[in-house]
Amino acid sequence: MPRQVDHQARRRQIADALLRIVDREGLEGVSLRHVAAEAGVSMGSVQHYFATKDQMMIFALIHVHERIYQRVNACLDPRSPRDLVRSAIIEMLPLDDERRTEARIALAFLARSAVDPEYAATLREGYPYHAVFFAEQIRRAQQNGEAPADLVPEQEAVILFAITQGLVNPTLIGHHTEETVIDALDRHLDRVFPSE
Amino acid sequence: MPRQVDHQARRRQIADALLRIVDREGLEGVSLRHVAAEAGVSMGSVQHYFATKDQMMIFALIHVHERIYQRVNACLDPRSPRDLVRSAIIEMLPLDDERRTEARIALAFLARSAVDPEYAATLREGYPYHAVFFAEQIRRAQQNGEAPADLVPEQEAVILFAITQGLVNPTLIGHHTEETVIDALDRHLDRVFPSE
DNA sequence: AAGATTACAATGCACCTGCATCGTAAAAGC
DNA sequence: GCTTTTACGATGCAGGTGCATTGTAATCTT
Numbered sequence: 395m396p397r398q399v400d401h402q403a404r405r406r407q408i409a410d411a412l413l414r415i416v417d418r419e420g421l422e423g424v425s426l427r428h429v430a431a432e433a434g435v436s437m438g439s440v441q442h443y444f445a446t447k448d449q450m451m452i453f454a455l456i457h458v459h460e461r462i463y464q465r466v467n468a469c470l471d472p473r474s475p476r477d478l479v480r481s482a483i484i485e486m487l488p489l490d491d492e493r494r495t496e497a498r499i500a501l502a503f504l505a506r507s508a509v510d511p512e513y514a515a516t517l518r519e520g521y522p523y524h525a526v527f528f529a530e531q532i533r534r535a536q537q538n539g540e541a542p543a544d545l546v547p548e549q550e551a552v553i554l555f556a557i558t559q560g561l562v563n564p565t566l567i568g569h570h571t572e573e574t575v576i577d578a579l580d581r582h583l584d585r586v587f588p589s590e
Numbered sequence: 591m592p593r594q595v596d597h598q599a600r601r602r603q604i605a606d607a608l609l610r611i612v613d614r615e616g617l618e619g620v621s622l623r624h625v626a627a628e629a630g631v632s633m634g635s636v637q638h639y640f641a642t643k644d645q646m647m648i649f650a651l652i653h654v655h656e657r658i659y660q661r662v663n664a665c666l667d668p669r670s671p672r673d674l675v676r677s678a679i680i681e682m683l684p685l686d687d688e689r690r691t692e693a694r695i696a697l698a699f700l701a702r703s704a705v706d707p708e709y710a711a712t713l714r715e716g717y718p719y720h721a722v723f724f725a726e727q728i729r730r731a732q733q734n735g736e737a738p739a740d741l742v743p744e745q746e747a748v749i750l751f752a753i754t755q756g757l758v759n760p761t762l763i764g765h766h767t768e769e770t771v772i773d774a775l776d777r778h779l780d781r782v783f784p785s786e
Numbered sequence: 787a788a789g790a791t792t793a794c795a796a797t798g799c800a801c802c803t804g805c806a807t808c809g810t811a812a813a814a815g816c
Numbered sequence: 817g818c819t820t821t822t823a824c825g826a827t828g829c830a831g832g833t834g835c836a837t838t839g840t841a842a843t844c845t846t
Contacts, residue, residue: 399793420705422618425833438795447834498704505701507763508694509616514763521765552766552774553753560756561748567703567710569717570748578748585781595823622804634825643804 405443408433409454416454417495421502424451452516455503459520462486462496475535476587479528483558483579488566497566524558525551532586541587550586557582601639604629605650612650613691617698620647648712651699655716658682658692671731672783675724679754679775684762693762721747728782737783746782753778 411433415423426447430437444450471481488497507513528551535541561575570578607629611619622643626633640646667677684693703709724747731737757771766774 404793418705420702423705426835427833436795438797439793441835442793442795445835501701501704504759504763505616505697508697509614509619517763518765521760521763546777549774549777552757552770553778555760556756556774557749557752558756559759560752560754563700563755564717564751567700567713567717569714574748578745578752581742581745582749600823621802623802632825634827635823637805638823641805 401443405453406457408435408440408443408450409457412450412454413458413499416499416502421451421506448512452512455513455516458496458499458503462500463520465492465496474587475531475538475540476583479531479554479587480579480583482527483554484576486558487561487575489572489575494566497562501563501566524555527551528554535587545586554582554586597639601649602653604631604636604639604646605653608646608650609654609695612695612698617647617702644708648708651709651712654692654695654699658696659716661688661692670783671727671734671736672779675727675750675783676775676779678723679750680772682754683757683771685768685771690762693758697759697762720751723747724750731783741782750778750782 408429412424412429415428415432424447426437426440429450430440433440440450444453466482466485469481469485471477485493486497488494503513504517507517525548529547532541532545532547532550536543536545536547557579561570561579564570565572565575604625608620608625611624611628620643622633622636625646626636629636636646640649662678662681665677665681667673681689682693684690699709700713703713721744725743728737728741728743728746732739732741732743753775757766757775760766761768761771
């Protein structure tokens with residue numbers, strides 16, 4: 395059995411187990427023993443692939459971000475800048491079990507970032523991408539006449555991203571229905587990308 | 591010393607110590623011993639005022655929400671609906687140490703709410719207030735001709751609240767400067783409450 | 787074939803956790 | 817004045833924690 399295993403794949407598999415625990419119990423539920431049990435391996439094995447618990451957590455954080463990134467990318471609707479933005483935002487909202495899971499996980503790590511600079515640094519790396527993506531779509535729409543020329547793309551991107559993030563948590567806690575949140579989103583998109 | 595203490599005041603004092611720990615280390619840093627040490631009392635004393643750790647945490651959650659509520663209320667600018675909304679939102683953004691502290695604390699409890707129904711229920715109680723407040727101000731502005739009549743106040747309130755929440759976390763992690771976030775906010779307020 | 791390396795497993799250890807128990811001293815009630 | 821109640825302090829306990837250590841068997845290297 396030894397020597398022939400795919401190191402990275404094994405690390406991802408352990409990270410997936412870790413993320414399942416975070417989904418159910420939050421970061422506090424994560425312990426070497428629980429992760430090992432959830433992954434169906436021994437504790438020694440977990441220790442073999444991750445020198446410390448913190449390294450494992452950071453790896454899992456990066457891993458889940460990649461997962462979200464790929465899922466969002468696969469769901470993009472390229473018909474227009476507005477559709478691109480809308481599909482990206484909706485794909486980040488917790489409107490089904492998979493997205494609720496990921497939202498819960500992301501929220502848990504976000505809270506940790508508020509008190510741990512290493513987590514915060516990891517989060518900050520992936521951040522500019524969203525703002526740039528939104529700003530780019532707005533600029534494209536402006537060139538096509540699909541968005542008002544007086545909008546400042548970067549400012550609107552900040553607002554769009556804030557709305558996205560700001561809709562996630564209340565929806566997760568159960569404040570909003572799917573209809574409420576999508577209506578509100580479309581309402582705002584009407585302003586940035588007017589239909590007529 | 592016994593028998594003559596103000597029970598509620600003592601509980602708040604212990605809760606304040608707890609919240610200081612949450613600010614520095616997150617919810618994971620909270621233990622009976624740490625809270626006792628931070629409050630300058632014995633562990634037995636903490637146990638005397640709170641039967642379980644969970645009760646203490648929930649009490650602290652309610653306590654910090656009251657604190658935020660009162661601070662925001664004290665800072666409201668009543669000159670116009672727009673000023674009211676703007677001052678309320680700005681007071682909730684982490685733009686100085688006090689507000690950063692409260693934002694960190696609120697975020698920590700929010701993350702817990704995602705995996706613990708009791709916390710979620712507590713959060714949900716305080717929630718409708720914001721939406722109603724925002725919607726009310728928009729309706730008032732519409733009556734004064736300070737806001738477009740075709741806005742649906744409840745929808746705009748959802749968006750406003752999402753923007754508020756959505757601006758908090760990126761700012762906390764260090765993605766936005768104070769200027770960026772206030773510019774973006776004013777940009778959006780221009781749409782809901784046009785100046786001319 | 788031999789030895790080094792890798793993958794995993796089991797266990798021990800010091801430390802921390804929430805909570806229960808027990809003790810004590812001061813005030814309140816009678 | 818005596819008992820009860822309240823406020824607090826100290827300590828014990830079972831269980832969980834991350835991590836280090838040790839062992840072992842399978843594979844790769846030579």
